[in-house]
Amino acid sequence: MLIIRPDHLGDLLFLGPALRWLRASLPHAHLTLAIGPWGRPALPGLAGGYDQVLELPFPAFERGEHAGMVERWRLLPRMASRLRSMRFDVALVCRPDHWWGAILAHLAGIPFRLGFDTPETRPWLSQTLPLREEHAAAANLRLMAALLNTSIQPDPITHPLHFPIPTEDRAAAEAMIQPLNDRGHGPLVVVHPGSGAAVKRWDQAKWQALARRLVARGARVVVTGGPGEEPLTRAVAEADARILDLGGRTSFSLLAALLARADLVLGPDSGPLHLAVAVGTPTVHLFGPADPxxxxxxxxxxxxxxxxSPWDCAPCGRFDWPDLPAHGCVRDIPLASVWAATTRLLGWHD
Known part of the structure; x- marks a missing residue:
C-alpha cells in the first residue's frame, strides 16, 4: 500500500494518528509512506505507522523556487515508472487537492486509488471520499477508515499526536537552558516567532513587548527558530538581556525535547507549534490566512x-501574498489577546 503525503512537518504530524490506527487495523499490511525529503524530520511522529519511506521530489512543495508546470509534467512519467516497478495494489492520496499525486498513482497503474472528492483529484481516483469542513487529522482518520469500509469518530484525545524524544536530546535540551535555570525557577516559555510562510508571522515589536512582559513576571524565556530565522529570533531576544536565543541551534528532535521541557509555547501557525502539541506542552497559536x-x-x-486574525477576510488560504507590508492579518492580532491567552495557560491572574 502506498500512502502519499507531500506536505511539510505540521501536516505530516497530523498524519500520525491515522497511520497508527491503520497499522493497528491491518497489522500485516506493508505500508509505504511517500513524502518529500523536507518531511523526514517529522518521521518520529509517525513511528509505528509505516514499514518503508519513499522520498519523492513532489513539485510545488519545495520551499523557495517552485518547479514550473512543464517540469511538474516531466517528473510524472519518471516517478510513475519507479512506482510501477514496486507493484502497489492500493494508493491513498491524503492531501485533498493533490492532483499531482493522484495522477502519479494513476500513471503507476495502481488499481485502487482512494482520496478526497475534489475537482483536482476526482478524475484520477478509483474511489473518493466526500470532503468535510474538519481538522486535517480527522480527515486523515476518515480516509483510512473508508479504505476498510468502516466508520470512525476522530478525536484528539483518543487519537493524539505523538513524537518520541531520544534521551540524548532531552539531556542536550536541559544543558541548553541551564543558564536560565541559574537565574530562577519561573515558568519556562518558548517563543517560536517564525513560520514557513512569511504572511503567517506576527509583528516583531509585539513579540518583543510580550517577551518583556513575561520576563518581568519572572518567566524564563527562550526564543527558537529554524535555519535562516536567526535574524528574527535575535531581534526578539534583544528585547531583554535575560532572554535566551536558540535560533538555528536545534534539530527538529532537539526542538521537540526543548518544547517538552517548556511550560508554554507561543507562535504563529507552524510545524514547531504542532510539535509542541505532540509532546504535550500547552500552546498559543496565532492564525491568519490558514484555517484553524x-x-x-x-x-x-x-x-x-x-x-x-481580526480581519474579516481571514482565513483566505493564500500564503503567497506579494506585498507583505500591506497584508497584516496576523500582524494586526492585538497584543492584549495574546497576553490574555498566555496568562490563562500559565495560571497567572492580572
Whole structure:
C-alpha cells in the first residue's frame, strides 16, 4: 500500500494518528509512506505507522523556487515508472487537492486509488471520499477508515499526536537552558516567532513587548527558530538581556525535547507549534490566512488556544501574498489577546 503525503512537518504530524490506527487495523499490511525529503524530520511522529519511506521530489512543495508546470509534467512519467516497478495494489492520496499525486498513482497503474472528492483529484481516483469542513487529522482518520469500509469518530484525545524524544536530546535540551535555570525557577516559555510562510508571522515589536512582559513576571524565556530565522529570533531576544536565543541551534528532535521541557509555547501557525502539541506542552497559536478548523492544534482545547486574525477576510488560504507590508492579518492580532491567552495557560491572574 502506498500512502502519499507531500506536505511539510505540521501536516505530516497530523498524519500520525491515522497511520497508527491503520497499522493497528491491518497489522500485516506493508505500508509505504511517500513524502518529500523536507518531511523526514517529522518521521518520529509517525513511528509505528509505516514499514518503508519513499522520498519523492513532489513539485510545488519545495520551499523557495517552485518547479514550473512543464517540469511538474516531466517528473510524472519518471516517478510513475519507479512506482510501477514496486507493484502497489492500493494508493491513498491524503492531501485533498493533490492532483499531482493522484495522477502519479494513476500513471503507476495502481488499481485502487482512494482520496478526497475534489475537482483536482476526482478524475484520477478509483474511489473518493466526500470532503468535510474538519481538522486535517480527522480527515486523515476518515480516509483510512473508508479504505476498510468502516466508520470512525476522530478525536484528539483518543487519537493524539505523538513524537518520541531520544534521551540524548532531552539531556542536550536541559544543558541548553541551564543558564536560565541559574537565574530562577519561573515558568519556562518558548517563543517560536517564525513560520514557513512569511504572511503567517506576527509583528516583531509585539513579540518583543510580550517577551518583556513575561520576563518581568519572572518567566524564563527562550526564543527558537529554524535555519535562516536567526535574524528574527535575535531581534526578539534583544528585547531583554535575560532572554535566551536558540535560533538555528536545534534539530527538529532537539526542538521537540526543548518544547517538552517548556511550560508554554507561543507562535504563529507552524510545524514547531504542532510539535509542541505532540509532546504535550500547552500552546498559543496565532492564525491568519490558514484555517484553524483544518490546521489548528489537534489537542485538548483547554490546553491549546487559537487566536484568529481580526480581519474579516481571514482565513483566505493564500500564503503567497506579494506585498507583505500591506497584508497584516496576523500582524494586526492585538497584543492584549495574546497576553490574555498566555496568562490563562500559565495560571497567572492580572
Amino acid at each position: 478548523v483544518r490546521f489548528g492544534p489537534w489537542g485538548d482545547p483547554q490546553r491549546h488556544i487559537v487566536i484568529p
